Structure formats: structure tokens, C-alpha cells
Amino acid sequence: MTDQPGRALAAFASQLRFDSIPPHVVERAVNLYVDWLGSALGGKGARPVETLARFAHAARGAPQAPGPCDVIIDRSRTSAYFAAMMNGAASHFIEQDDVHNGSVLHPATVVFPVTLALAQALGSSGREFIAASVAGYEVGIRVGEFMGRSHYKIFHTTGTVGTIAAAAAAGRLLNLTPAQMLDAFGSAGTQASGLWEFLRDAADSKQLHTAMAAANGLMAAQLAADGFRGARRILEGAQGMAAGMSSDADPAKLVDRLGQRWATVETSFKYHAACRHTHPAADALLAVIGTYRLNPGDIEDVTAHVHQGAIDVLGSVSVPRTVHQAKFSMGTVLGLVACRGHAGVNEFEHDYVASDVAAFRERVTMALDEQVDRAYPARWIGKVSVTTRDGRTLHGRVDEPKGDPGNTLSREEIAAKFVRLAAFSGAASEKEAQRLLDAAWGIADAARVGGLFGEEAGV
Amino acid sequence: MTDQPGRALAAFASQLRFDSIPPHVVERAVNLYVDWLGSALGGKGARPVETLARFAHAARGAPQAPGPCDVIIDRSRTSAYFAAMMNGAASHFIEQDDVHNGSVLHPATVVFPVTLALAQALGSSGREFIAASVAGYEVGIRVGEFMGRSHYKIFHTTGTVGTIAAAAAAGRLLNLTPAQMLDAFGSAGTQASGLWEFLRDAADSKQLHTAMAAANGLMAAQLAADGFRGARRILEGAQGMAAGMSSDADPAKLVDRLGQRWATVETSFKYHAACRHTHPAADALLAVIGTYRLNPGDIEDVTAHVHQGAIDVLGSVSVPRTVHQAKFSMGTVLGLVACRGHAGVNEFEHDYVASDVAAFRERVTMALDEQVDRAYPARWIGKVSVTTRDGRTLHGRVDEPKGDPGNTLSREEIAAKFVRLAAFSGAASEKEAQRLLDAAWGIADAARVGGLFGEEAGV
Numbered sequence: 001m002t003d004q005p006g007r008a009l010a011a012f013a014s015q016l017r018f019d020s021i022p023p024h025v026v027e028r029a030v031n032l033y034v035d036w037l038g039s040a041l042g043g044k045g046a047r048p049v050e051t052l053a054r055f056a057h058a059a060r061g062a063p064q065a066p067g068p069c070d071v072i073i074d075r076s077r078t079s080a081y082f083a084a085m086m087n088g089a090a091s092h093f094i095e096q097d098d099v100h101n102g103s104v105l106h107p108a109t110v111v112f113p114v115t116l117a118l119a120q121a122l123g124s125s126g127r128e129f130i131a132a133s134v135a136g137y138e139v140g141i142r143v144g145e146f147m148g149r150s151h152y153k154i155f156h157t158t159g160t161v162g163t164i165a166a167a168a169a170a171g172r173l174l175n176l177t178p179a180q181m182l183d184a185f186g187s188a189g190t191q192a193s194g195l196w197e198f199l200r201d202a203a204d205s206k207q208l209h210t211a212m213a214a215a216n217g218l219m220a221a222q223l224a225a226d227g228f229r230g231a232r233r234i235l236e237g238a239q240g241m242a243a244g245m246s247s248d249a250d251p252a253k254l255v256d257r258l259g260q261r262w263a264t265v266e267t268s269f270k271y272h273a274a275c276r277h278t279h280p281a282a283d284a285l286l287a288v289i290g291t292y293r294l295n296p297g298d299i300e301d302v303t304a305h306v307h308q309g310a311i312d313v314l315g316s317v318s319v320p321r322t323v324h325q326a327k328f329s330m331g332t333v334l335g336l337v338a339c340r341g342h343a344g345v346n347e348f349e350h351d352y353v354a355s356d357v358a359a360f361r362e363r364v365t366m367a368l369d370e371q372v373d374r375a376y377p378a379r380w381i382g383k384v385s386v387t388t389r390d391g392r393t394l395h396g397r398v399d400e401p402k403g404d405p406g407n408t409l410s411r412e413e414i415a416a417k418f419v420r421l422a423a424f425s426g427a428a429s430e431k432e433a434q435r436l437l438d439a440a441w442g443i444a445d446a447a448r449v450g451g452l453f454g455e456e457a458g459v
Numbered sequence: 460m461t462d463q464p465g466r467a468l469a470a471f472a473s474q475l476r477f478d479s480i481p482p483h484v485v486e487r488a489v490n491l492y493v494d495w496l497g498s499a500l501g502g503k504g505a506r507p508v509e510t511l512a513r514f515a516h517a518a519r520g521a522p523q524a525p526g527p528c529d530v531i532i533d534r535s536r537t538s539a540y541f542a543a544m545m546n547g548a549a550s551h552f553i554e555q556d557d558v559h560n561g562s563v564l565h566p567a568t569v570v571f572p573v574t575l576a577l578a579q580a581l582g583s584s585g586r587e588f589i590a591a592s593v594a595g596y597e598v599g600i601r602v603g604e605f606m607g608r609s610h611y612k613i614f615h616t617t618g619t620v621g622t623i624a625a626a627a628a629a630g631r632l633l634n635l636t637p638a639q640m641l642d643a644f645g646s647a648g649t650q651a652s653g654l655w656e657f658l659r660d661a662a663d664s665k666q667l668h669t670a671m672a673a674a675n676g677l678m679a680a681q682l683a684a685d686g687f688r689g690a691r692r693i694l695e696g697a698q699g700m701a702a703g704m705s706s707d708a709d710p711a712k713l714v715d716r717l718g719q720r721w722a723t724v725e726t727s728f729k730y731h732a733a734c735r736h737t738h739p740a741a742d743a744l745l746a747v748i749g750t751y752r753l754n755p756g757d758i759e760d761v762t763a764h765v766h767q768g769a770i771d772v773l774g775s776v777s778v779p780r781t782v783h784q785a786k787f788s789m790g791t792v793l794g795l796v797a798c799r800g801h802a803g804v805n806e807f808e809h810d811y812v813a814s815d816v817a818a819f820r821e822r823v824t825m826a827l828d829e830q831v832d833r834a835y836p837a838r839w840i841g842k843v844s845v846t847t848r849d850g851r852t853l854h855g856r857v858d859e860p861k862g863d864p865g866n867t868l869s870r871e872e873i874a875a876k877f878v879r880l881a882a883f884s885g886a887a888s889e890k891e892a893q894r895l896l897d898a899a900w901g902i903a904d905a906a907r908v909g910g911l912f913g914e915e916a917g918v
Contacts, residue, residue: 051687055678060519061526061538079520154703159649186657190618190664191671193652196698197690198645204688205649212650216671219514228510229663231656239655244613245703 005254006235007182009142012258013135013168014181018127021134025262026444029130029137032098034440035269035414036108037072037452039097041428041436042345042421043090044073048204052089052211056082069117073427075453080117081215084166087113088214089207092158094345095327096421099276100137100267101404102377103144103161104152104309106210107267110162111136111169113214118173119449126446132172134264140165141263142256143235148248149377153312155245159194159209164235166217167224174225186230187220189241200316202325269403269414272343274326277310278333279401280372280382282343285334288386288396296338296360298388304330305369305383307376314366326352331361334384345424380404411441464713465694466641468601471717472594472627473640477586480593484721485903488589488596491557493899494728494873495567496531496911498556500887500895501804501880502549503532507663511548511670515541528576532886534912539576540674543625546572547673548666551617553804554786555880558735559596559726560863561836562603562620563611563768565669566726569621570595570628572673577632578908585905591631593723599624600722601715602694607707608836612771614704618653618668623694625676626683633684645689646679648700659775661784728862728873731802733785736769737792738860739831739841741802744793747845747855755797755819757847763789764828764842766835773825785811790820793843804883839863870900 018026043049053073060082069083073090077083091097092109099106111133119129144161151157167188171181194213198205224230234240235254242249272279281304288294304310313328320326326348327333335357336343351357372381382398400407409417415437422428428436439457443449451457477485502508512532519541528542532549536542550556551568558565570592578588603620610616626647630640653672657664683689693699694713701708731738740763747753763769772787779785785807786792794816795802810816831840841857859866868876874896881887887895898916902908910916 048687051682051685054685055682055687058681059538059540059678061523064520064523067520079518081518154698183662186660186662187664187667190654190657190667191652193650195649195690195693195700195703197693197696197702198649199698200696201645201688201691203642203645203690205646205690208646208649208682208687212675219518222517223510223514223667226510226513228507228514228667229660231654231662231664232660234654234656237656237659239613239658241654243656244654 004233005251006185006233008255008258009139010181010185011178013139013172014176014178016131016135016172018131020259021131022262025134025264026130028265029134030441030444031411031414032108032264032267033112033133033443034418034437035098036091036112037436037440038418038421039094039109040072040087040091042094042096042425044425044427046093048207049073049090049093052207053086056085069120070452072452080121081218083117084113084218085211085215087116089211092210093207094273094421095275096270096273096345096417098267098269100141100144100263101380102266103141104157104377105140105144105161105165106158107137107140107165109210110158110166110213110217111140114166114170114218115173116449118170118218120451122173123448124173126444126449128173129449130444132169135172136165136169137264137267138262139168142254145253145256146235146249146251147242147246148250149309150247151245152309154196156194156196156206156209159213160192160245162210162213163188163192163217163220166214167220170218170221171224174221176221176224180224182232183228183230184221184224186232186234187223187228188217189234190231191216191220192241196313199313199328202322266405268405269409271402271409272333273345273348274333274343275313275328277306277313278330279403280380280398281306281330281384282333282337283398283401284382284384284396285337285386287398288384288394289338292394294388296356299338299363300387300389301363301365302334303385304334304364304366305372305385306366307373308368309376311366311368320352323348323352329361330366331364332357334364335360345421463692464710465644465692467714467717468598469640469644470637472598472631473635473637475590475594475631477590479718480590481721484593484723485589487724488593489900489903490870490873491567491723491726492571492592492902493877493896494557495550495571496895496899497877497880498553498568499531499546499550501553501555501884503884503886505552507666508532508549508552511666512545515544528579529911531911536910539580540677542576543572543677544670544674546575548670551669552666553732553880554734555729555732555804555876557726557728559600559603559722560839561725562600563616563836564599564603564620564624565617566596566599566624568669569617569625569672569676570599573625573629573677574632575908577629577677579910581632582907583632585903585908587632588908589903591628594631595624595628596723596726597721598627601713604712604715605694605708605710606701606705607709608768609706610704611768613655615653615655615665615668618672619651619704621669621672622647622651622676622679625673626679629677629680630683633680635680635683639683641691642687642689643680643683645691645693646682646687647676648693649690650675650679651700655772658772658787661781725864727864728868730861730868731792732804732807733792733802734772734787736765736772737789738862739839739857740765740789740843741792741796742857742860743841743843743855744796744845746857747843747853748797750855751853753847755815758797758822759846759848760822760824761793762844763793763823763825764831764844765825766832767827768835770825770827779811782807782811788820789825790823791816793823794819804880
């Protein structure tokens with residue numbers, strides 16, 4: 001291992017070429033992009049997202065001439081900076097965007113807002129877009145793993161580390177040299193922020209975190225291209241990110257099998273529309289219900305056997321006060337799964353406080369499980385114990401929740417989810433969604449990443 | 460003390476009225492504003508400042524219609540967001556802006572960029588401008604004291620805490636309710652960032668920190684005014700700023716004598732154009748040189764007896780590679796003081812690597828002093844020991860460095876510094892500087908905070 005792992009990681013990101021990315025990684029990157037675009041459409045109309053969009057439009061200073069970059073929720077066109085900000089805000093709201101288990105990073109919502117906006121601004125090719133997006137994933141995931149579990153206890157990794165991922169992606173599209181890429185990391189890392197405190201109030205900060213991780217990462221790369229210098233060891237230095245915000249950082253993670261291990265394909269798609277920490281238990285409960293053909297009324301109580309990270313993030317929510325907060329309530333998620341068969345956007349929207357779901361919620365507890373905790377974050381094992389009204393204790397276990405790399409979504413499932421999210425928010429008609437999908441599946445072959453909407457795109 | 464000190468602090472900021480601020484505090488706030496405006500003018504032409512300005516203009520997306528707010532370095536007019544960003548970048552570069560000892564916060568560079576821009580955008584009165592600026596100072600200083608010395612070891616408090624100060628100032632001008640102000644604190648605190656790592660590379664992050672503290676704080680307040688919710692306990696909560704970034708936070712500091720103690724008047728003006736941590740020793744050395752009528756050649760070596768914070772911040776710079784880095788080199792500052800009699804902007808620009816100054820630099824060491832360290836950060840005591848070539852050991856001590864509240868600058872000294880900084884950067888002719896000064900001294904009485912330049916202002 002190098003004694004300057006941050007420098008090696010920056011060099012990797014700046015030199016990553018489309019031709020060196022294996023075809024299965026490219027295919028997965030396209031799938032992740034399509035999945036992300038659906039999540040961004042799904043954010044339309046959400047109050048925090050729309051508020052951030054109003055801020056962005058006003059900060060630019062209306063009325064202004066249109067820019068080259070799409071704002072997905074309102075189909076306006078603005079500068080790359082504000083498009084990254086608004087699309088970053090939109091794509092995390094519905095809690096359906098992807099997640100990488102080992103780093104507990106949501107890469108799509110901080111990477112694709114930047115690569116889409118910047119590729120549109122620069123007229124980049126689809127191949128350049130894919131290479132830059134993969135650079136963002138590979139960097140962000142390794143930095144998330146480097147920062148460790150102690151970081152995630154207090155900090156929202158997608159906000160903090162996401163800034164570096166966004167800078168890497170933007171830097172690749174801007175053809176930064178290795179030294180400039182390191183500058184970009186420096187300017188991104190010194191802006192890294194995002195605290196979990198907002199969760200206990202059901203505050204709106206999660207959208208702010210992704211919006212600003214995308215915008216600040218883009219800014220860091222653009223500044224670096226113009227000669228603005230950043231700290232050379234912002235990740236591992238004595239007054240850097242790990243020194244300030246982690247107690248178990250491992251620099252070896254930064255350079256873990258660069259160019260051989262493709263962390264991009266380790267990324268999980270979300271099936272349930274909730275915090276990923278609830279998914280393993282939800283799948284395990286579905287397995288028990290399916291195996292033993294239980295009705296919700298048959299169930300006396302459920303214990304979800306979880307890793308500590310789930311307790312840290314979900315533990316602050318007892319009775320959810322908003323749809324968004326309900327997505328961080330283990331009881332609500334298991335209640336929707338048990339009572340409605342699915343915890344999707346529509347179930348949350350209509351039923352998160354329905355009386356049967358709320359009653360079920362009160363019968364759910366979480367317990368720390370040593371085995372599950374040891375495996376985490378590399379593996380997110382789902383285990384539940386169900387006590388039935390007739391006195392049985394039934395156990396369920398799922399080793400790879402639906403959407404995980406070994407249990408991934410098919411293109412048909414991703415497309416169905418896309419259409420569902422677009423319809424849910426009203427961001428695109430079914431016909432428009434189909435056209436958006438057709439274009440998105442072909443992004444890697446595009447000579448130029450153009451507009452998503454309007455005559456140019458046929459939507 | 461309340462059990463929700465953050466809430467009490469937000470309520471104070473949202474309810475602070477001009478009429479409740481004592482006249483001597485108003486007068487000092489005007490002096491601090493004038494001093495800040497000089498520093499902002501002084502940043503013109505500095506590479507990191509100009510690079511950030513190019514980014515900001517491009518992020519808005521040129522060509523655009525002018526906005527209502529002045530960019531001080533180029534006299535363009537833009538939106539409040541970008542004016543706050545660019546003026547925040549400009550006013551910290553020259554290392555002549557103010558500092559509050561107890562909090563180790565530079566309030567002006569994060570508060571005035573926001574209050575000036577927003578007051579221009581809203582057409583606020585001078586009284587509203589002053590009340591908002593004082594709110595920013597009072598809040599920022601208390602939050603800096605709350606975060607403690609452990610925070611400052613890794614984090615650049617002006618970047619992190621500055622975001623809250625900026626939000627408080629903007630929130631006051633926007634007439635936020637106490638609940639909205641708490642929302643603004645939440646959105647600001649979850650964006651708090653800024654790491655010292657950049658210092659060891661002479662990187663450009665310091666300007667990025669102040670630019671984004673101002674812009675993000677303004678954003679947080681504007682979002683709050685539009686209903687965007689923030690964490691209620693972002694400062695003191697279990698997953699808040701102190702939990703993540705401090706090990707010695709003291710919540711009582713947040714509400715220390717609100718409305719009775721005016722922290723604004725505790726703020727020090729900078730006399731030397733260097734990091735404040737060098738000033739006590741520089742003044743003590745000047746005292747020794749003056750008392751014993753020494754020439755630089757009489758001096759064998761100098762030991763600066765300092766607090767630990769000075770070693771943390773200055774310790775990483777041995778041989779400075781840039782003018783900016785030289786301002787963090789104790790040896791260079793003492794060398795300029797000894798060889799040139801003054802460590803001002805012109806001395807740094809021309810002589811930071813002059814052979815006599817560099818040779819003197821090599822004869823300077825820092826040593827931790829228990830007494831000085833115990834008094835810090837409430838008092839910044841300057842102590843030096845000088846060994847002369849003829850074998851004497853001379854001691855010098857200054858209890859209040861020049862510019863400290865007990866040894867403050869007169870209006871004449873502030874005006875002279877202003878004209879010197881404007882001339883240094885070429886941001887304003889002497890005649891223009893005089894007109895800017897005339898208007899700035901009268902800001903509290905302005906019916907409306909208008910433009911600084913052009914016909915409107917007579918510059």
C-alpha cells in the first residue's frame with residue numbers, strides 16, 4: 001500500500017477510461033442511472049425538494065436566460081451548479097435510490113446529478129458520462145469504507161463522503177490531471193458535512209445534504225480545473241476528514257484493489273421505499289409470512305434482529321409524524337409489509353398511520369444481534385423472530401435482501417419501478433416515462449448527452 | 460440555564476432589536492463594518508479570491524442580468540447568494556479582518572458579506588443592518604465558545620461556526636420567527652465544515668471556508684423563511700455539531716448572559732497582516748526591541764512563549780512558500796517586525812522571503828507556555844524571550860495585543876488601514892476609498908442600505 005492513499009485514489013479517478021471498465025460494470029452503471037432517474041422524477045412535488053428548487057432558482061436571480069442543464073422535477077434548464085443542486089435534492093427524497101452496503105453510501109443521488117448536469121453542459125459523450133459516473137462510485141464507496149462505522153454514527157455519509165464522490169465524478173468529466181483531482185478532493189473534503197441530528201425532528205436536512213454534496217463536489221472540481229488548490233491529504237491527514245470525523249478510519253480501504261475490484265456492481269437497488277436499514281428485516285418477515293402463510297392478525301409480536309447501525313439511525317423514531325419519518329420506523333415498515341404485502345411509495349403515502357399498520361408497529365421491537373452486527377456493513381443479514389397468537393415462535397432469515405448484488409433487480413423490475421415513481425409524483429406520463437426510459441437505457445452509446453425533455457428528446 | 464440552550468439562542472437572535480443594543484455596541488459594530496469593508500477591498504486580485512469569483516459568475520450562468528447586490532472586488536452586481544459567497548471569499552484573504560479571542564472566530568468575514576448583500580437585496584435600513592450584524596456576532600461568538608478548544612484543533616471555526624453566525628445574521632434581516640431561526644440554525648449547522656488540513660500545503664481552502672460559510676448560512680435562513688425545517692438541537696443534540704466535532708463542548712456558553720454581555724465589543728481588530736496567533740508575540744517582541752533599542756543584528760534568537768492553539772495552527776509551517784502561508788509562519792512575522800518594524804500587507808508582499816527576514820525566521824522557535832495556555836482563549840498573552848548577541852536574555856510581555864478590546868484601534872487607525880488596503884489591492888483610488896469610508900461610517904443612519912459604487916454612491 002502507498003503511504004499516500006488519497007493521492008493514489010485521485011490518480012485512479014482522473015485516469016479511469018471507459019475502455020478499461022468491464023462490460024458488466026458498464027451495464028450495471030446504466031441500470032443504476034436509470035434507477036436514479038426514476039428516483040429523481042419521484043421527488044417532484046415533495047415539499048423539501050420544491051423548497052430547495054425555489055431557493056436555487058431565486059439564488060440564480062430570476063428572470064434569467066435558460067442554461068444547458070435539465071432540472072428534472074420542473075423541466076426548466078439552468079446552470080450545471082443549480083441543476084446538480086436541485087437534482088441532488090430530488091433524487092433522495094423518495095428513499096428509493098441505491099445504496100452500497102459496505103460504505104453505507106447512497107452513490108447515485110450524489111453522482112448522477114453531477115455527471116448528468118456537467119455532461120449536458122460540456123456536450124460529453126455517453127461513454128465519458130459512464131466513465132465519470134463509475135469514477136464517482138468507485139471513489140465514494142472507498143472513502144465511505146475508509147471513514148468507517150464511527151463516522152456513520154453521527155454523520156450522514158452520503159452528505160459528507162458524497163461530496164468527494166461528486167468531485168471525483170465531475171473531475172473525471174473535466175479531464176482533471178491527477179494533481180488537479182487531488183486538489184478537487186481537498187476542496188470537496190473540507191466542505192464535507194451532514195449530521196444525523198435532523199432525523200429525530202423529521203427535519204428536511206436529508207435533501208439539503210444530497211443537494212449540497214452534489215453542488216459542492218461539482219464546485220470543487222470546477223475550482224480545481226481553474227487552479228484552486230486543495231489540501232493534499234484531506235482524507236488521511238492529521239487535520240483532515242478522518243482526524244475530525246472518525247475514530248476507526250482505515251487508509252488501506254482507500255486503495256482497495258483499484259481497477260480490479262469494481263465497487264459499482266456491489267451497489268444495491270432499493271425495493272422497499274424505506275431506509276435501507278429496514279429492508280433485511282422486511283424481507284425476512286415476508287419470508288416468514290410466506291412460508292407459514294400468516295395473516296397480520298396471526299402475529300402477536302415481531303423482533304427484528306439488527307446491526308447497531310440500524311439502531312443508531314432508526315432508534316430515534318417511535319411514532320412517525322410524516323411519511324418521510326415513517327420510512328425510518330422499523331415498526332411501520334414491517335407493518336406495511338405484513339398488512340399490505342409491500343412497503344412502496346403508495347403504501348407509505350396512504351397507509352403509514354392506518355390503524356392496522358399503526359397497531360402492528362407497536363408490536364415490533366429491534367434487538368441488537370451479534371452475528372448480524374459482525375457481518376455488517378459488508379453484509380446486511382435480515383433476521384426476525386415472530387411470535388404467533390397461537391403460541392409459536394417462528395424464525396426468518398434472508399442473507400441477501402432483494403436488490404442486493406446477489407439478488408439484484410432485473411431491467412424489467414427497474415423499468416416498472418421507474419414508471420411507478422414517475423406516476424406517483426406526476427413528473428411524467430406513462431408515455432413520457434417510456435420515452436425517458438428508452439433514452440436512458442441507451443445512454444452509454446449516446447454521441448452526446450443531450451436534454452431529457454422537449455423536442456430534442458421527444459418527451 | 461435552559462435545557463434547550465440552542466433554542467434560547469435562536470430566540471435571542473430572532474428578537475434582537477436595534478433599540479435594545481447599547482450605543483457603544485452600535486458604534487463598535489460600525490467600526491467593525493468599516494474594518495471589514497477594507498479587508499474585502501484588500502482581497503481584490505488575490506488568486507484564490509478571483510478564482511472563486513470566476514466560479515460564482517459562471518455558476519450563475521453568464522450572461523445574466525445584474526442583481527441587487529455588490530461584488531466588492533469587481534463592482535459587478537449579482538444575487539445575494541453569490542455576493543455573499545464572493546465577498547466572504549475576499550474579506551479573509553489579506554488576514555486583516557477581525558477576530559474574537561474567546562471563540563477564535565473571525566466574525567466579520569462571515570457576517571457582513573451576508574448582511575450587506577441581503578440588506579441591499581431587501582432594501583433594509585441601516586438600523587436593521589446593524590441589528591442583524593450584531594445578532595450574527597453574538598450568536599457566532601457564543602457557538603464558537605461552546606464548541607471549545609478541541610474543535611479548533613481540527614476544524615477552522617470560522618468555516619464551521621461561521622455558518623451559524625451567517626444564518627443568524629440573515630435570519631434577523633429576514634425577520635424570522637424564533638422557530639424559523641431555529642430551523643435556520645439546523646440547516647446551517649448540518650452544513651458546517653472546514654478543516655485545518657489545508658494549511659500544511661498552503662492550499663486555498665481558507666477562502667472557500669469563508670465564502671461558503673456566508674453563502675450556506677444565507678441559504679439556511681432563506682430556506683427557513685420558506686418553511687424548510689432543520690434539526691431543533693443541531694448544536695447540542697446527540698448527533699449534532701458538538702457530538703460530531705468537539706470533545707469539550709459546554710452548552711452553558713450558548714446562552715452566556717444573552718442581552719447583557721455584548722460579545723461584539725470583545726472583538727479584536729487586526730493590526731499585523733498575519734494569523735492572529737502571531738500577534739501577541741509580535742507585539743511582545745516590538746516591546747523588547749523598543750525598550751532595549753535593539754537592531755535585528757543584535758538578536759541571536761527569539762523564543763515565542765505561546766498557547767497550544769498557536770502551535771496547532773502555526774506548527775505546520777516551517778519555510779513558507781507563499782505570501783499567504785508566510786502569514787502563518789511565526790518566524791516570518793517576527794522577522795518582519797524585527798527587520799521592517801511592521802508586518803503589514805506591503806511588508807509581506809515584498810519581503811516575506813527577503814534574506815534578512817528569512818535569516819531571522821530561522822532564529823525563532825515557539826514553546827508552549829503554561830501560563831499563556833491557561834489564559835487562552837479568553838486572553839491572548841504575548842511573551843517572548845530574546846537572547847542577544849552580547850549574551851543578554853531579555854523578556855517581553857504584552858497582555859493585550861494591539862487591536863484587542865482594551866487596546867483597540869481608533870477610527871483614524873481604522874480609516875488609515877482601510878485606505879492602505881484599498882491601495883494595496885488597487886480596489887479603490889484614495890478618493891474612492893474616502894467616499895466609501897464616508898458612507899460606511901454613516902451606515903447606521905442610512906434609511907436604506909444601497910449600492911456601494913456607482914452614481915448612487917458617488918464612487
